[in-house]
Amino acid sequence: MDEAEVALIVGAGPGISASCARLFSQQGVKVAVAARDANKPALKALARDHGITLIACDASVPESVAAMFDEVSRTLGPPRLVVHNIDGRPRDVFRKSIIEVDPAAVLTTLTNSTFSAFLVGQQAAKAMLSLEGRDGHRGTIVFTNASAALKGYPRSGAFAAASHGKAGLAQSMARELMPQGIHVAHVPIDAAIGWEQPDGSRAHRLAGEAVDDNMAHPDRIAELYWHLHRQHRSTWAFEVVLRPWTENW
Amino acid sequence: MDEAEVALIVGAGPGISASCARLFSQQGVKVAVAARDANKPALKALARDHGITLIACDASVPESVAAMFDEVSRTLGPPRLVVHNIDGRPRDVFRKSIIEVDPAAVLTTLTNSTFSAFLVGQQAAKAMLSLEGRDGHRGTIVFTNASAALKGYPRSGAFAAASHGKAGLAQSMARELMPQGIHVAHVPIDAAIGWEQPDGSRAHRLAGEAVDDNMAHPDRIAELYWHLHRQHRSTWAFEVVLRPWTENW
């Protein structure tokens, strides 16, 4: 390819997003990472160490998402690879019964997860449709999702609704956009995410959950996303269900 | 049963809601119908002819939903049968491409459909848990849904997200509430709704769609809902996929 591709990763936790940023950057891609708070020290270190552009964005606000894509397109170029990696589940809906969960937190879950996936997907589609296809491939949109996209667990109604909603959106977008040269991939990860930190301790996504050897490693997930982006349009994967070997499903 | 049961139907179009109101009333149930605009002449006629209580409610607003359940419980008694029959899709997301659909309309779709299903489901669960079980059955919550709950069609991202979201919510609620004596049923209807009007002309739910002999008749759907409410808890149907004989799926 003549020119460096551009990737935009929306959602900026220390897990999948950071792993994607590092891997894509190593592959010669110009990478932007968007986060609500782009001033977190860990993000700044990631940006500095890997030449990554940080962008502040509230992905549940239409104007903020549009501004983020404008900025990326203007400074790096229109992205060919966009990852929506927002869980969006506020702590106060976690394992709450349907009776006791706060309606405001449920609405926040829907807007942070499903609605932001729509906003990011819409702008990504617009940006990619402005690009010429390379072997017919204009770009790739990856939606990270959770096991709640596949199964509605008890005491988890808000998250089940948001995750199923994101799955339905991804399927509709795939049917609409794949014939236009945009690869839409839906990746429900039926696992907690965990990894070792440089000091040998273990980090994980959800406080309060056990950390063990068998959590899904974000670097491996980034490798899958890169593989998806490199697939030929004759055999695009629409859905990949990821699980660690020990997952009870 | 000693005392008349109470049913609450949320959403008040001339199709499924009106058919349910008539049938449940004929079965001796005290029926309330909630609509955003409870002053519509057709609703007033329905109420007058069948002794139905009308309630004004914006089902996407937590306080409005809570007030509606308070009013029903106070005037008729806590409902044993609640039907969430809101499509919630604004006209301006209908068959719009992901590129051109207005974000505000997408958010409205999510709140009118998925979030209102949560609000109604939450209040229904609270009301039913206050009731004693009859043969272990405290009550029934039916979520009407669309084929978009089963498949994400192109140019239909907002509706796919909202309908999938409602499906995920229903499944989570079923897993949580069925062991507590509440029958949660999810009914995706893979059809347009249509019926003959008293003057012999045909009515249907969606303006702009062809009306023909083979649309799903709302009276038949009401019969199914009544059958679901009468099922024994040893064999509750969680999901019923309805289709007319000619549906192309």
Place this chain on the structure above:
Amino acid sequence: MDEAEVALIVGAGPGISASCARLFSQQGVKVAVAARDANKPALKALARDHGITLIACDASVPESVAAMFDEVSRTLGPPRLVVHNIDGRPRDVFRKSIIEVDPAAVLTTLTNSTFSAFLVGQQAAKAMLSLEGRDGHRGTIVFTNASAALKGYPRSGAFAAASHGKAGLAQSMARELMPQGIHVAHVPIDAAIGWEQPDGSRAHRLAGEAVDDNMAHPDRIAELYWHLHRQHRSTWAFEVVLRPWTENW
């Protein structure tokens, strides 16, 4: 209706089949029950008490199935309601690991369950297509299925394959036959079947499983099947997922 309908129930355990035979007979239907061994005392008693015709049939053998339909059509008339109620799982595949299960037993599971469903479905379709529609409805074919149709449990590969296979067959037949006036319904029952016997003791389908208050009662399942057969073609249920209130799914 002018003339008594005919129903054929294939599979003749003491659970769902017997409940269907009794209920359909009470509804004025002429009922035939087919079993591998039509000489079982319990079957003979059922036949005597409810005026039911017994037919010997090995439903995994094409000629035997064809002969059974010939006999029913000749003696009672072509059936308008056919229930395939064969589990078909030999005891020796039950909870066996993939390593230790006997290949011959796996093949028997496939032929007893999936292949017999095809054979019965094919003959049922032929018989029904010879009938005139009543309000456009020629007949109903119900496939009883198990939770293994929805989920492949570990140590259950043969049964998962057979049950998924039956589900795929039912879906294909529904798409093909519903436009021709034949209602095809798939009913995965996510439960063990259990009921009280006249002497107050409890019976159940699978020896070795706990019997408790919460098993699916076959009389309730028969009621659902009758409801399905009475549905109008504008709103046929293709799939009904049944669960008892306490089922862990």
Place this chain on the structure above:
Amino acid sequence: MDEAEVALIVGAGPGISASCARLFSQQGVKVAVAARDANKPALKALARDHGITLIACDASVPESVAAMFDEVSRTLGPPRLVVHNIDGRPRDVFRKSIIEVDPAAVLTTLTNSTFSAFLVGQQAAKAMLSLEGRDGHRGTIVFTNASAALKGYPRSGAFAAASHGKAGLAQSMARELMPQGIHVAHVPIDAAIGWEQPDGSRAHRLAGEAVDDNMAHPDRIAELYWHLHRQHRSTWAFEVVLRPWTENW
């Protein structure tokens, strides 16, 4: 890795199997390909050009499958990668209505596809459990499947049953074997397979179907399978749904 891995590909058409054989061989793997007729000139050429071992096997016969695994283990070593790539659909079930399809051909479809998947999966599991894990990974079993695994099309009952059955088997095996270090992957390919031949003409899997630019290319599918085999057990993909960009689904 110290020693060359062994791969066994069951089913030997000129499409996916040949592409897998070439790619795995290029990766340094010792490859065996099993076919009913191992004497086909195209297979012999493949074997000669890429150093591949050919084995004659009827994969629907238990003894034949056991003998094939014995031979591979004895001559090359126990396989760490097994691909079940048999479609198994005889020409005479293809697009036949449920009424007209020959029962014998339906049974052949079930045994060639679903039952052979079980036989190959069982022997693969046995062979892999004898191997030591590499980073906890003993081996990978890939089941190629068709869109009929996801949807039962009309006039396709036999193939829907067989493909759904294979999907159920794969899911059960994944749940059982992944905790034992065996990666089971299910790959429904919602596409016809097509590719250019060395002489510039186009080949494809199913005679009678249109060949165009947008069929799934078997070389790309082989790349996916290799990626799956190289995944870390913390993030195994259980299911990958493949589609070409133009597929109508």
